[in-house]
Amino acid sequence: MAHVKEVTSLANPIVKDIRGLTSKKEREASGAFLAEGLGFVAEALARGWAVRTLAYDRAVAGDPQLKRAIDTTLAQGGQVLEATEKVLAAITRRDNPQAVIGVFEQRWTPLSDLRPKHDETLVALDRVRDPGNLGTIIRTADAAGASGVILIDDCTDPFALEAVRATMGSLLAMPLTRCSAAEFLAWQGGSGAQVMATHLAGAVDYRAVDYAGKPVVLLMGNEQSGLPDALAEAADHTVRIPQQGNAESLNLAIATAVMLFEARRHLLAL
Ligand code: SAM
Numbered sequence: 001m002a003h004v005k006e007v008t009s010l011a012n013p014i015v016k017d018i019r020g021l022t023s024k025k026e027r028e029a030s031g032a033f034l035a036e037g038l039g040f041v042a043e044a045l046a047r048g049w050a051v052r053t054l055a056y057d058r059a060v061a062g063d064p065q066l067k068r069a070i071d072t073t074l075a076q077g078g079q080v081l082e083a084t085e086k087v088l089a090a091i092t093r094r095d096n097p098q099a100v101i102g103v104f105e106q107r108w109t110p111l112s113d114l115r116p117k118h119d120e121t122l123v124a125l126d127r128v129r130d131p132g133n134l135g136t137i138i139r140t141a142d143a144a145g146a147s148g149v150i151l152i153d154d155c156t157d158p159f160a161l162e163a164v165r166a167t168m169g170s171l172l173a174m175p176l177t178r179c180s181a182a183e184f185l186a187w188q189g190g191s192g193a194q195v196m197a198t199h200l201a202g203a204v205d206y207r208a209v210d211y212a213g214k215p216v217v218l219l220m221g222n223e224q225s226g227l228p229d230a231l232a233e234a235a236d237h238t239v240r241i242p243q244q245g246n247a248e249s250l251n252l253a254i255a256t257a258v259m260l261f262e263a264r265r266h267l268l269a270l
Helices: 013-020 024-030 038-046 064-075 085-092 131-144 161-167 181-191 229-234 252-263
Strands: 004-007 032-036 051-057 079-083 100-105 121-126 148-152 176-179 194-198 216-220 237-240
Touching (some): 013 085, 038 051, 038 100, 051 085, 064 079, 079 085, 121 131, 121 252, 148 181, 194 252
Parallel strands (some): 121 216, 194 237
16 A cells, blocks of 8 residues: 555564653653554544554554554554564563554643543552553543543553553543643632542542532542642541442552542432
8 A cells, every 4th residue: 555664574673663652761752642542543633633653553554443444554754564463562661462553642631731620530659660550540431421541640650551451442532731840739729619639538438429519520649649748738628438348549540530530429310
């Protein structure tokens, strides 16, 4: 096919560049990320994410959905590579790679653009460390109808392959914002939202709070150390999910899910 390059060697510089996207430093420098699977790639293209490269296993070259994705990529000025399974396995570091991968430009929503309205819920994560947790939270926020996820201070990268995988496509739908704790504190005052900090020492039962009326920000702490005092003390409420048994705490993604579905209970219907 015209404009499609054949790539069979791992030494090919394009392959090296794409493989580099498994490193956070390279993702930061290029502002790009790697996505796997024809479903994900087709959805990203349909949602208008800017594509830089599409690579596919030549064994699936005849697929009609792939052909449409190739046309869209070429029309956008992206490059298209027909590769071997070996090349795709090396890029994604998987023994059984997906037959299609895409390199897309990252999207970040500036904090100043976040003006949550009545009935909107945001999730704010303080120094989340685990990419699986972050991806799961993005997926859950999407499922609960939240409007965005704010990453405070030094968080794991939502565009890391492991996080992208864990979002199961919700990365494409959920606006992401990053900021420092100081920026978050400055923003929250003027945001019109009520901030619900979750804390193991919270005095208020999370089911006793009124989540209706104002937009809500659910503020979640780091997996190891929980929320720092400066963030917890500035919140409108500090709530706890009551527990029984021996577990010290809930997993961060689980606690976020419990909070999201409670905060949006009045808005969710079958
Ligand atoms: N050792 C940490 C601590 O002392 O806070 C545990 C952190 S926990 C694994 C990660 C985050 O999940 C917490 O900061 C909080 O936001 C949330 N979380 C977990 N269990 C919770 C609970 N029972 N009530 C409220 N928040 C909880």
